[in-house]
Amino acid sequence: MAIIEVNNLVKRYGDHTAVNGVSFAVEQGEIFGILGPNGAGKTTTVECIEGLRSPDGGSISVGGIDPRSDSRELRELLGVQLQESELPDKMRVDEAMELYSSFYRNPADWRELIGILNLTDKLSTQFRRLSGGQKQRLSIALALLGNPKVAVLDELTTGLDPQARRDAWDLIEGIRDRGVTIVLVTHFMEEAERLCDRLALVDSGQIVAVDTPAGLVAKV
Numbered sequence: 001m002a003i004i005e006v007n008n009l010v011k012r013y014g015d016h017t018a019v020n021g022v023s024f025a026v027e028q029g030e031i032f033g034i035l036g037p038n039g040a041g042k043t044t045t046v047e048c049i050e051g052l053r054s055p056d057g058g059s060i061s062v063g064g065i066d067p068r069s070d071s072r073e074l075r076e077l078l079g080v081q082l083q084e085s086e087l088p089d090k091m092r093v094d095e096a097m098e099l100y101s102s103f104y105r106n107p108a109d110w111r112e113l114i115g116i117l118n119l120t121d122k123l124s125t126q127f128r129r130l131s132g133g134q135k136q137r138l139s140i141a142l143a144l145l146g147n148p149k150v151a152v153l154d155e156l157t158t159g160l161d162p163q164a165r166r167d168a169w170d171l172i173e174g175i176r177d178r179g180v181t182i183v184l185v186t187h188f189m190e191e192a193e194r195l196c197d198r199l200a201l202v203d204s205g206q207i208v209a210v211d212t213p214a215g216l217v218a219k220v
């Protein structure tokens, strides 16, 4: 059974329809990309999956749970990457990891995560003093703290320099290799091609195609 099922999702902001009948299923263990231009409805779609917005139509299941239920099970199933503005600016990295770990019943070993993410020498640094790439890696570490089965990564590499972007790609593959299913929102075709097992191409709130990267390239 698919770990995420989105059926005919509709989401409006006032009289603007941001997501207009989107359906797809994400299989356990895959990296599923959502690729499309700015304004296509990608973030709105994943925010509905995360339970941060309630759909105006359609239905969503994440591991059999309706994201609107705001249940503890959902929060433990799903690793949500915080936006930069939500990061605790003045906290030190070690303090933040300690605090956020306390939110989970079975947290991951945060020191191990920090090691994997190559941030061990930044433990006593405040968030706001980290570079863009380091902040991105920290936000991934926070998303993985609860040992989620699914991680949603929205525009993870936007604004990173090419080296930091390649590092982030290696990291995403490493997360998948740990058995985490990943939903990856991006507007870079190159990134989607490199990382995704399958991807949904979206435009103007609708799905244009769902296929493997190679299958999509063959179609266009």
Ligand code: ADP
Binding pocket: 013, 016, 017, 018, 036, 037, 038, 039, 040, 041, 042, 043, 044, 045
């Ligand atoms: P994407 O992630 O693909 O860039 P979004 O889901 O952010 O697309 O946005 C889809 C559309 O909905 C855009 O036209 C955007 O301007 C609009 N939109 C997004 N968020 C809001 C909001 N909170 N209120 C009103 N309109 C919004």
Ligand code: ADP
Binding pocket: 012, 013, 014, 052, 053, 054, 055
């Ligand atoms: P819910 O999904 O719980 O109904 P939303 O987060 O979608 O709530 O927001 C409710 C309303 O607030 C939306 O219809 C939208 O018009 C408005 N809104 C939210 N964020 C913005 C924003 N950034 N800009 C403009 N309008 C917004």
